[in-house]
Amino acid sequence: MRLTSKARSLLAGAAALGLLALAWSPAPARAEDKPMTIAFVSGPLNDSFFPPLYQGAQDAAKALGVRLHYIPIDEADIEATSARTMQVAIAQKPDAIVVGDFVTSVVDPYIKQAVAAGIPVYVNQSGQDQWKADGAFGFVGQQGPEVGRVAAERLAGAGAKDILCVINVPGNPYLQAICKGLAEKVQQLGIKSSNLELPTADSTDQAKVSRDIGAYLQSHKSIDGVFTENAAVGTAATAAVDAAGLGGKVHVATMEISRIALEQIQNGKIDFLVNEQPYLDGYFGVVFAAFYAKFGLAPVGVVATGPSIVDKTNIAKILKVFDTYPNVIGSK
Template structure:
């Protein structure tokens, strides 16, 4: 896999630094200045996260890019390959550790693979900040913080929204097999559905199908053919959400099945407007990327970090607030979602 790099650097005023440090909340105090600062070099952060052809990650990358620019950080974004996620998760963390940056930010998508490398980096003196996935393991791994959203809360919010719209049996679709974060979302959905006296089911797409939207639509359509009582669907990727809509259109059942999805894309926003999608769950990935670089830089420079996890979602987008989202989406590319 080709590892993509971005090297950025610029000066930043003390006003920006003080505002950024004070606007998040409680902090803890740790060690002093890093070697890079002492030598007059910019702080270096390696950011291991998802590929930019996945609709979730362009806003996350944009946030990381903007934070690096604002703070004068040298950023190296290293994307994993979702089609070979276990091997790629190991390879990208190995590459990050080998460069010995001042800090590593990582999406802990496959904990049994990534956790040992987080511990290895920490043991080597590289502070690690966990981003977007890994909310259950970051403390035990020795990371100094976490930013993102809690998977079970997402599932619970989705089940509650679909229940409000009349869904009685909800299908939760997992688009990356083996991803514990995505699985935890479906578990949260199931728990809330049970509490509301509803039924829920989960469909984990085959790895070979997960990046082929037409095949995903066929997979969902085939499942619905044999599970005709499903009248609510929640997917964990905007492209999968539109694939679910296509499956319902092909079957002629879109009028009786409500669909919600994680992530925001241009097509997903259009489908909210035309009633094909009921709602979107926005983790606000731009904030995932921006805060992760901000917190990493402040920890390296000052020894400061937020206490505990920082939540960026779930934030619900539906017809009640879509106008504001569309205004930003159309004027600020890749901050709200992928085009």
């Protein structure tokens, strides 16, 4: 049978599509028409860190044609919901689980349980010291203490001698680990640091957070550096510094990226931002889990997504991407 060149290329295209479809059809043992399912246990979307992570996970799921079940924990009840969300994930019998191991003592037994039940688990964002012992097949994310160390180093480099580390979710072990890393590095450098754990009732109130930090600065006059763990708290800190007339004396740096925080990098109110690149956490989490479940292939060991730094040297590029692609770097 003779085919026109047009028909031939159509056929070739169809064959290529078929191959692609085959490549992403589920494992032969499973029902042919059922797409792969990945359960993703991570943080709540009302915490501004997580929407970019969710966006990354969704984009990867779409690109690969896998079904994504995003199961958020509740930060106000972090231990109990960490357990419950893993139970839900395991009960769904997904092809793979991606989990943010925020409270290792609670989550680790469930990771082991999932692995024992034949569900591969990929650890994401938090849990870098535990994933291997739990039987997970890999880790993508950053190590909390490392973020603190990098922040301490850079603030000290800017001239800070007494750094305040602000913890905005009281009792959150991941955020505490970051301030601990900062304290360790500060000690090595021979300077000082202290922690300010915000009262639970204030942690969602930017105005009150700003005044709390301002009051703390007024009553601890030697503080000349502030490190915060999300962008809203960071801009609350710069407002407090401005109000107290301490601009230029107190250096401010923060984790996470927001539009206002980027503007404050430009006008010098914030020294630098720690970009945790949550989009990559979500995207790679889904990609690696899907590859492992399908092909048994995965990067070996830890894939580090942070800490990456945004300061005056790279702000132009970051700002452009921030404005062009919502939720890839941060929310608009």
